[in-house]
Amino acid sequence: MSKLPRIDYYFDVxxxxxxIGFEILHKLKHQWKGVSIRYIPFFLGAIMNETGNRSPGMLPAKAAMSMTDLRRTAKFWNIPFTPNPHFMDWIMKYRPTGALRILLALEEQDKELMLRAARGFWLRLWFRSEKIFENSDFEEVLKAVGVKNVQEVIEKSKEEKYIKMLMKNTKEGVSLGAYGAPWINVLTADGEEHLFFGSDRFHLIADLLQQPQPLPDKLLFNQKSKL
Structure with missing residues (x-):
């Protein structure tokens, strides 16, 4: 018996x-029919260590080109984005695991809240150049997305249960061959798995799933107006 195709989207805030991939996928879920999506937080630092990969920020020429590439892509898709001048200093000092555990705790309460909080963390880090690593950061994001029991969620996220859940997700990513983020596992209706890396592979995923090619709203509207 065939099942609906599913996209497993492994990410780190x-x-x-x-x-970028998260926002594109959010737009596509309104364009693609009969495709389910699982959003899976995992710890990119552990993935990089396990595979020996290095952040683009560690190579100045690559870091500069990455920011140019991100700005262009964000503009194309109308996604709020600003390079963060503090990013390299922060990732040497902090880990995002606290924010990732917050998402796991929220997901049990309300999946949509989890997705709004994930966006909130990204907007802080990659639009407003604000931290996402400490309790005060968590409080601001959770309040902004409408979480009522903010302190309860923060304390709950520190439980061993969520530490193990994050480790499990990360190990799953490693077992799927992940060496960076986002890592995407597409399960087709015949039960086969198809792996993709990066935020610029959705045209290939569309072809695989026989879905409309991905377009930003401005081009989608122009295309429809010509019909």
């Missing part, structure tokens, strides 16, 4: 490409 510290990753700007995960942010």
């Amino acid at each position: 510290i990753s700007p490409y995960s942010y």
